[in-house]
Amino acid sequence: MEIKPIEFSELLGKVPLSEELLKNHLKLYEGYVTNTNLLMKKLEEIRLSGNALSPEFAELKRRFAWEWNGVRLHELYFENLGGNGDKSLAPRVVDIIKGAFGSFESFKEDLIATAKMRGIGWVVTYFDPHTNNVFNAWINEHNESHLAGLKPLIVLDVFEHAYMLDFGINRPDYINTIFDNLNWMVIESRI
């Protein structure tokens, strides 16, 4: 079964990122979709040919989470952009965040500190519906350190391609800009 890229071109002009940066980023996302489809096809071919115990099969299996998460994380990221940062649109999420961190400001501090970590990857604010806990997790590349079974509420891309063209190496300015333009209505719908 093939997956299809989601159309995000409506974000152009709606987020404080240059058209060039955003267009490049959307193209990159489509590349992950193409490669995920390619991997699914190749894995099926190998399985059907009876070679599922081959090293090729094992290596492609290992690669799968990287490509797949490259697709899904970008979708979660683009979906939570394009708002005006108005968190009153997410009363349930804000309550949960305050319950977990004591205050919204403490949560934001933790999120920003996580996003400033050295390295490339993602920052995901996860919600645990079993304990009402909220964690700001650092995801290395696309596939390391995800928290199993938790719901991603906020997803921030901190690969250099997400900001370098507009912000140079000033990642903090990029993070603050994105934070101020989050779509809290979308974030509320993820709870």
Ligand SMILES: [Fe+2]
């Ligand atoms: Fe990206």
